[in-house]
Amino acid sequence: MKNTRQRAAILRVLDESAEPLSAEEVFTRLRETEPAMALSTVYRNLERFCSENLLARDDFGDGVVRYSPARRHGHYLICTGCDARVRIDDCPLSSLEEGLARETGFSIESHSLTIYGKCPRCAGKDK
């Protein structure tokens, strides 16, 4: 994989962001430093980085794919009332994956986990 200015810029933006970002969001943040970059370049490289396992996809179940550096990827608890997101730091899957690999013969590469519910404030509003 060639090392281009655009690729470095995309990875930098994601490294500097505390939150996972969508392609559009990455694109917007690059407006200042890389005004000529095309949105399609962002899309192409985000996907490329995923298959190289440099990035992980975070799918929150709205129609938008978000990305974060693979090392920092986590899971989220999302409020179905107000879309508030809470990061879940410890991931219960490492132990599961081991057994799964043994049972199925798959070599596990990644996973995606999102939990939905009502935050305390929205749960209150319901009733």
Added chain:
Amino acid sequence: MKNTRQRAAILRVLDESAEPLSAEEVFTRLRETEPAMALSTVYRNLERFCSENLLARDDFGDGVVRYSPARRHGHYLICTGCDARVRIDDCPLSSLEEGLARETGFSIESHSLTIYGKCPRCAGKDK
């Protein structure tokens, strides 16, 4: 929620399917019994049923949302080489959710878990 012929038909198709189905797939299977039904009706009702917790969304990470009856919903291990899907029957999250609810104050409603990897055949091809 009113009980319409279309709604019953959508639920029936999903009950009869062993696999989660996308809106398009549901629509296609309804061509015979409900030839006049509009695709938008399918979309609207699938989403409606999800918010009533009659259906669950299964997101496999391609751009398509699939649905299955809430009671039967499971998780999948998907091959990134050939898209083969293996159902994971036991779900490691019930235990996690309890603690999470306590820590965050959220009332948990649902979750989505998908695991990616290479199936034995595709893992072999790589090397």
Added chain:
DNA sequence: CTTCTTGCAAATAATTTGCACTCCA
């Protein structure tokens, strides 16, 4: 009746692709 639903057509939104040109290795 009258409100919730549907069918249809048109509108979005996110993402992908074709192609000629550019730039890293």
Added chain:
DNA sequence: TGGAGTGCAAATTATTTGCAAGAAG
């Protein structure tokens, strides 16, 4: 220099919405 990478514009794909007509309670 040769092929991977980029920008641009156009094409897809999945999904959503507005609205008038239809059916459920």
